[in-house]
Amino acid sequence: MLGRSVGLANEEMAAMADWDAMPSFDEKDRLVLRFSEVLTRENRVSDELYAELEQHFSREELVELGMTVGLSALVNRMHATFRTDVDDSTRALVGDGPVCPIGR
Numbered sequence: 001m002l003g004r005s006v007g008l009a010n011e012e013m014a015a016m017a018d019w020d021a022m023p024s025f026d027e028k029d030r031l032v033l034r035f036s037e038v039l040t041r042e043n044r045v046s047d048e049l050y051a052e053l054e055q056h057f058s059r060e061e062l063v064e065l066g067m068t069v070g071l072s073a074l075v076n077r078m079h080a081t082f083r084t085d086v087d088d089s090t091r092a093l094v095g096d097g098p099v100c101p102i103g104r
Helices: 010-014 016-021 027-042 047-054 059-082 088-094
Strands: none
Touching: 010 016, 016 027, 027 047, 027 059, 047 059
């Protein structure tokens, strides 16, 4: 649902495990996805990656992006830890939509 709310197509959401091969993602999209992956997996972003991000985003936007990635990681980890079920209203909205696979 979150992906749809920001305009991602079903095939883009399904391709998150291999986002760098998705032709519809532009340079800025790929930069955000790389940042998200590095921050989530390594919890440390290099000066070089920050320099690239600063070419496209203001300091305020970078803080918001970092908070969004961090909050998403927290929520995902909680759901994975407690194996939460999807409620009926969410299941009705999502249906058989694509899942975002974890891991590359």
